[in-house]
Structures are given as C-alpha cells and as structure tokens.
Amino acid sequence: MELPARVLVADDEPDIRLLVTLAVRKAGCTVVDSVGDGLAALAAARAEIPDLLVLDVSMPGATGLEVCAALRAEPATAGCRVLLLSAGASPADIARGLSAGADAYLPKPFPVAGLVAQIRALTSGVRA
Amino acid sequence: MTAVLDRPTGSHHSPAPAALPERLVPGGLALLALAGVLVLATRPGHLPVLLAACAAVVLPVADLARRLRGQLATARELEEQRRDLVSRGRTTADELEVATRMMRARAQTMTSVIDAVTEQSIIGTDRDGVVRVWNPGAERMLGLPRAEVVRIRSITDFHAPEELDGETGPDPAPARRGANRFAALVAVARDQGSDVRDWTYLTADGRRLTVSVAITPRTDDDGEQAGWNFVGTDMTEVRAAERLKDQFVSLISHELRTPLSSILGYLELVLDDEEQPLTDDQRQYLGTVERNAQRLLRLVGDLLFTAQVDAGRFTLQPEDVDLAAIVRASEETARVTAAARGVSVAVAVPDGGLVVRGDALRLGQACDNLVSNAVKFTPAGGHVTLRLAPGWQDDDGRVTATERPGCRPVAALSVSDTGVGIPAGEQGRLFTSFFRASTARRNAVPGVGLGLTITKAITTAHGGSLDVTSAEDAGTTFTMILPAG
Structure with missing residues (x-):
C-alpha cells in the first residue's frame, strides 16, 4: 500500500496551524510535526525530511522565506516541496516568496478547499 | 571727466583762467601804440602822419579786439564747461551714494529675510562647496554658529558621507574625496537646474536628521555661476x-x-x-x-x-486585458445581490471583446466598485445598465463613436442606475477618501467612502478618466474612459 505523503506545518497562529493540519489530513497526507516558529520549523525539517512543508511567511525566529532559502541550500532538504502561506497578497509579496524557492504561494485568507487541492498537487507523485 | 572728478570740487583753480594774462600780452602792446599815436596827433602839422599812423594802428587794434572777445568767450565757455563738469561730478557722486545706500538697504533686506528664517536652513556656498552664507536656521538645525562655518567649512562636512560616496565608496585620495562628494551632491541640480530630495544631515552633537533639501545654482550680476544655494527643511519627524x-x-x-x-x-x-x-x-x-x-x-x-x-507605492501589473470579460464578471458578482434587492442589471458589451493594456485585477476591482455602488444605491424595481463600447477621444476629452483625425482610440465604460442620485453640490467631493454623499447617509446605504477613491486612483493610474453625471432621485452614471489600442 502507498504511504501517505509526510507534511510539516509551521504557523505562529495556533488556530491557523490547526486549520492547515485539518486541510493536510483532508488531502490524505500525514502531519509529521506542527510548529510555531521558523527555527523550530528548520530543526524539524532537518530531522524529518518531510515531503512538503506548509510555512507561514511571518513567523518569529525565522521567516518562512528564510526557512525556505535555508532548506534549498542544504542537500538533505533541498528536494522538499514548500508551500508558503502569507497575509501579504501583493504581486511583489508573491514574487518574493517564489524567488526564495517556494513551489507555491497562497495568500491568506485562503479557501480550505483551495489549500487541500494545492497540498494534493504538491504531494502527488512523491512516495509512488 | 575722470580728470575733473579727481580735483577737489571746492577749488576755483582751473586751466582756463590761469592762461588768460599771457593771451592778453599782444593786446596790451597794441594799446600802448594807440596811446603814442594820440599824443602825436595833438601836435599841429602832424595830421598826415597821424592819419597814416591811425591807418597802421586801427587795423591791428580791431583784430586784437576781435581776438580778445573770442578769447574771453572761450574763457567763459571753459568756465561754464568747468561748472557743468563739477556739477555733473557732484550729481554722479550723489547718484553713487544713493545707489550704494540702496544696495546696502537691499542687502540688509536680504540678510534680514534670510536671518529671520529659523525653521529652514539656508546655506550658500561658492562653486567648490565652501560655505559663504549660514543663516540662523542652519545654526539651529546643525548646531554651529556662523563664525565657525563661513569660509571655513564645506557643505559636505554636514552630509552623511555614505550618501555622497556612491557605490564605489570614498575616494582613496583625501584631496579628491571632498571635491567628489560635492560633485555628487550638486550633480542633479547641475543637470536639471534644481533638485529637491531628502538628505541626511549630521549635526554638531552627532544627531542624524532627514532633511528635504532644495539645491539651486546661484549666479552673480554677470550671469556667471557664483555658487550654490541649499535650502533645507527638517523632515525627520514627518x-x-x-x-x-x-x-x-x-x-x-x-x-x-x-x-x-x-x-x-x-x-x-x-x-x-x-x-x-x-x-x-x-x-x-x-x-x-x-x-x-x-x-x-x-x-x-x-x-x-x-x-x-x-504613499505612492501603488504599482500596476500591465497585460492585455479584455474589458468585456471584466464587465461580464462584475455583473455576475453583483447578480445575486441585485436580484435580492429587486434591481435588474443589463449588460451591453462588444461581441468580439475590447482589449486594453492594464492590470486585470485592479480593473476588475474598479468595475466591481462601480457596479456594486449602482446596485447598492438603486431602490427595488430600478435598473442598472453596464455599457462598454470603443470610442475616439479628441484633445478636449470629447468621445465619439466614429474615428476623426487627431483622436485617440479609447474604451468607454458607463455604469448607469435609476437610484437615489448625488446632489450636484456634493459631486466634486465624491472621489475624496471617506466622503459619503448625503443621499447615501440618508438612505442608510452601508459603506465607508473608499470605493470611488480607489476606482478613481486605478483609472488615473491607467491613464484614463472617471466622470459622473447625476440627478437626485433620478439616477447616476459613472463613465470610465481608458486608453485602448
């Protein structure tokens, strides 16, 4: 049987963290860890090497952009998929996110169904 | 003229009267000869001699008298000229004094105006940046008295060096460093005649101020460039x-x-x-x-x-946008609300679409605002009509359906309603942030008064125009004109 994709969730807002966790489960994936700051996200990513990280952009410790850039610089984590979530919705915000190496960028507030679809798309093909 | 002015004006000595006795000498000898002849003529038998003598003497005497009169006239003329010159000299001296006084008064006025400015720094430099004028505003802003700055310091001493050194950093040669910094400071003003922007000033007590500085070149009376003026306003708090x-x-x-x-x-x-x-x-x-x-x-x-x-930080992401699709999408968005209110919405757009260059997201936002306003302000049973058509605009802004010479292609979008309308006296303020028409408040139509401000800003950013015609209790039409093609 195919193993579900492993997803790491990081957002400093507990309510959003839970909402994202629910969306990950709806997408048929496993949540390997959910953390509230950037440094914890980086440490968990190095330990778990997840298939996908769902990262908030503005977090204490390190921003989602910094976490993303750090993951891309390390061979062990360079292959992880990254989905950024952010309250910044301007084209400039999105461009910054994608140039930090993110695979997708979703502005907040996001429709849950849209997040579920993004998670499915980003984890399809992995662990096949 | 200058020779006259060099003499003391009180003296009566002049070249003309001094030469007079010498010129009278031949005339004096003639008079002596005439007296001798008269003595001889008083003796009897000497008449022929007398007549001959008279003939011999009278002619030179007449000549002498004529020359004498001529010389006297010349002397008078010279005296007049002298007086004239002296008086003209006096007048010129008076005029000079008046002019000097006026200049002094004018300079005094300038100085007192500059000295009265205490909130702005007025700094004048020579062509190399050495400070020549330092007003009390500069003393106050930068914390140094005039005496410690004028002719001693360069204006660049008071600028944050990193703003003047550019990307290459400070010039390694200290001799060229100051000159390069000053050249960088006045570069734009030299090119364009003036320059206003924020610079960082360094005060005597080590504070950094954000100062809006207007830089202009200063010329002397002959139009030669004499230096530079720097008028600064402290914008740190702003x-x-x-x-x-x-x-x-x-x-x-x-x-x-x-x-x-x-x-x-x-x-x-x-x-x-x-x-x-x-x-x-x-x-x-x-x-x-x-x-x-x-x-x-x-x-x-x-x-x-x-x-x-x-904040002027609003940017567009331009692409080719089909306005017809945007108008139809706005109608779809408003359809449910309109139906709930009992308002009908009609759409007339060109079948083949109408493409403009613009930001699809922002144009959609602008169109949504106009349509949702129209629905919001129209009572049950009313109608909203969205009409999009290509047109031609002349230099006066008039739009017609047919092409004429000298006209630009445009897209004209009008959103008309049969709603409460906007009083004529309030239409001018419609596009101001947070303004709400009295008809909006009276009818308790929800809103904060930002929609039209935003719509206008988006239209303007696209190089277009947004106008309104309205009559109270009859309806309103907003017309958005955007450059096309």
Missing part, C-alpha cells in the same frame, strides 16, 4: 510619522487578516462537512457570518490599498 503610518497600516492589515482567515476557514469546514450536514436555518445564519467576514476582508484590502496609493 518621515518618522509616515513610517509609523505605514507600519500601522501593514500591522492592522496583518492583524485583521489573520483572525479573518480563521473565521472564514473554519466556516468553510462547517458548511462543507458532509458527515454532519447543517439545517437550512444554520446554513443561512452561517452564510450571514461569512458574508460579513468577507465584507471586513474587503474593507481591510481597501484600507491597505488606499494607504499604498497615498
């Missing part, structure tokens, strides 16, 4: 307030978006939960919650957008 406002707006935006994300996200989970379906009543109540959360979200977006427009 800029700090602007930064605070920016931070406040982005904080508000973030802090409001985050809870709204939770509200909308969890609402969606409840509404879409197939295992625990809601009753119709529950669905309706939660639908109301969702609608209001969306309204708050739009308001946050509008506030953030207005702040960006105010």
Whole structure:
C-alpha cells in the first residue's frame, strides 16, 4: 500500500496551524510535526525530511522565506516541496516568496478547499 | 571727466583762467601804440602822419579786439564747461551714494529675510562647496554658529558621507574625496537646474536628521555661476510619522487578516462537512457570518490599498486585458445581490471583446466598485445598465463613436442606475477618501467612502478618466474612459 505523503506545518497562529493540519489530513497526507516558529520549523525539517512543508511567511525566529532559502541550500532538504502561506497578497509579496524557492504561494485568507487541492498537487507523485 | 572728478570740487583753480594774462600780452602792446599815436596827433602839422599812423594802428587794434572777445568767450565757455563738469561730478557722486545706500538697504533686506528664517536652513556656498552664507536656521538645525562655518567649512562636512560616496565608496585620495562628494551632491541640480530630495544631515552633537533639501545654482550680476544655494527643511519627524503610518497600516492589515482567515476557514469546514450536514436555518445564519467576514476582508484590502496609493507605492501589473470579460464578471458578482434587492442589471458589451493594456485585477476591482455602488444605491424595481463600447477621444476629452483625425482610440465604460442620485453640490467631493454623499447617509446605504477613491486612483493610474453625471432621485452614471489600442 502507498504511504501517505509526510507534511510539516509551521504557523505562529495556533488556530491557523490547526486549520492547515485539518486541510493536510483532508488531502490524505500525514502531519509529521506542527510548529510555531521558523527555527523550530528548520530543526524539524532537518530531522524529518518531510515531503512538503506548509510555512507561514511571518513567523518569529525565522521567516518562512528564510526557512525556505535555508532548506534549498542544504542537500538533505533541498528536494522538499514548500508551500508558503502569507497575509501579504501583493504581486511583489508573491514574487518574493517564489524567488526564495517556494513551489507555491497562497495568500491568506485562503479557501480550505483551495489549500487541500494545492497540498494534493504538491504531494502527488512523491512516495509512488 | 575722470580728470575733473579727481580735483577737489571746492577749488576755483582751473586751466582756463590761469592762461588768460599771457593771451592778453599782444593786446596790451597794441594799446600802448594807440596811446603814442594820440599824443602825436595833438601836435599841429602832424595830421598826415597821424592819419597814416591811425591807418597802421586801427587795423591791428580791431583784430586784437576781435581776438580778445573770442578769447574771453572761450574763457567763459571753459568756465561754464568747468561748472557743468563739477556739477555733473557732484550729481554722479550723489547718484553713487544713493545707489550704494540702496544696495546696502537691499542687502540688509536680504540678510534680514534670510536671518529671520529659523525653521529652514539656508546655506550658500561658492562653486567648490565652501560655505559663504549660514543663516540662523542652519545654526539651529546643525548646531554651529556662523563664525565657525563661513569660509571655513564645506557643505559636505554636514552630509552623511555614505550618501555622497556612491557605490564605489570614498575616494582613496583625501584631496579628491571632498571635491567628489560635492560633485555628487550638486550633480542633479547641475543637470536639471534644481533638485529637491531628502538628505541626511549630521549635526554638531552627532544627531542624524532627514532633511528635504532644495539645491539651486546661484549666479552673480554677470550671469556667471557664483555658487550654490541649499535650502533645507527638517523632515525627520514627518518621515518618522509616515513610517509609523505605514507600519500601522501593514500591522492592522496583518492583524485583521489573520483572525479573518480563521473565521472564514473554519466556516468553510462547517458548511462543507458532509458527515454532519447543517439545517437550512444554520446554513443561512452561517452564510450571514461569512458574508460579513468577507465584507471586513474587503474593507481591510481597501484600507491597505488606499494607504499604498497615498504613499505612492501603488504599482500596476500591465497585460492585455479584455474589458468585456471584466464587465461580464462584475455583473455576475453583483447578480445575486441585485436580484435580492429587486434591481435588474443589463449588460451591453462588444461581441468580439475590447482589449486594453492594464492590470486585470485592479480593473476588475474598479468595475466591481462601480457596479456594486449602482446596485447598492438603486431602490427595488430600478435598473442598472453596464455599457462598454470603443470610442475616439479628441484633445478636449470629447468621445465619439466614429474615428476623426487627431483622436485617440479609447474604451468607454458607463455604469448607469435609476437610484437615489448625488446632489450636484456634493459631486466634486465624491472621489475624496471617506466622503459619503448625503443621499447615501440618508438612505442608510452601508459603506465607508473608499470605493470611488480607489476606482478613481486605478483609472488615473491607467491613464484614463472617471466622470459622473447625476440627478437626485433620478439616477447616476459613472463613465470610465481608458486608453485602448
């Protein structure tokens, strides 16, 4: 049987963290860890090497952009998929996110169904 | 002229009278000869001699007298000329004195005007940047008295060096460093005749001030460039307030978006939960919650957008946009609300579409605002009409359906309603942030007064225009003209 994709969730807002966790489960994936700051996200990513990280952009410790850039610089984590979530919705915000190496960028507030679809798309093909 | 002026004006000596006795000598000898002849003539028998003598003497005497008169006339003439010159010299001296006094008064006026300015720094330099004028405003702003600066310091001493050294850093040769910095400071003013921008000034006590400095070249009476003027206004507090406002707006935006994300996200989970379906009543109540959360979200977006427009940080992402598709989408968005209010919405757009160059997201926002306003301000039974058509605009702004010489192609979008209208006296303020027409307040139409400000800003940024015609209780038409083709 195919193993579900492993997803790491990081957002400093507990309510959003839970909402994202629910969306990950709806997408048929496993949540390997959910953390509230950037440094914890980086440490968990190095330990778990997840298939996908769902990262908030503005977090204490390190921003989602910094976490993303750090993951891309390390061979062990360079292959992880990254989905950024952010309250910044301007084209400039999105461009910054994608140039930090993110695979997708979703502005907040996001429709849950849209997040579920993004998670499915980003984890399809992995662990096949 | 100058020789006359060199003499003391009180003296009566002059070249003409001094030469007079010498010129009279031949005349004196002639008179002696005449006296001798008269003595001889008194003796009898000497008449022929006398007549001959007379003939011999009278002619030279007449000549002498004529020359004498001529010489006297010349002397008088010279004396007149002398007087004239002396008086003209006096006049010139008087005029000079008056002019000097006026110049002094004018300089005094200039100095007193410059000295009376205490909130702005007025700094004048020579062509190399050495300070020549340092007003009390400069003393106050930078903390150094005039005597310690004028002819001693360069203006660049008071500038943050990193702003003048550019990307290459300070010149390694100290001799050239100052000159290069000054050249960098006046570069734009030298090119364009003037330059106004923010610079960082360094005060005597080590503070850094953000100063808006107007730089202009100064010329002397012959039109030669004599130096530079630097008029500065301390903007440190203003800029700090602007930064605070920016931070406040982005904080508000973030802090409001985050809870709204939770509200909308969890609402969606409840509404879409197939295992625990809601009753119709529950669905309706939660639908109301969702609608209001969306309204708050739009308001946050509008506030953030207005702040960006105010700060001049609003940019477009231009692409080819089909306005017809945008108008149809706005109609679809408004359809449910319009139907609920009993307002009909009609759309007339060109079949083949109408393409303009613009930002699809912003043009959609502008069109949505006009359509939702029209629906909002129209009572039940009323009509809203959206009409999009290509047109031609002349230099006076008139738009016609047919092409004429000298006209630009445009897209004309009009949104008409049969609503409450806008009083004529209020139409001029419609596009001001937070302005709400009395008809809007009287009819309790919800809104904060940002929609039209935003719509106008978007239209202007596209090089277009937005106009309104309205009559109270009859209806309103907004017309948006955008450059096409």
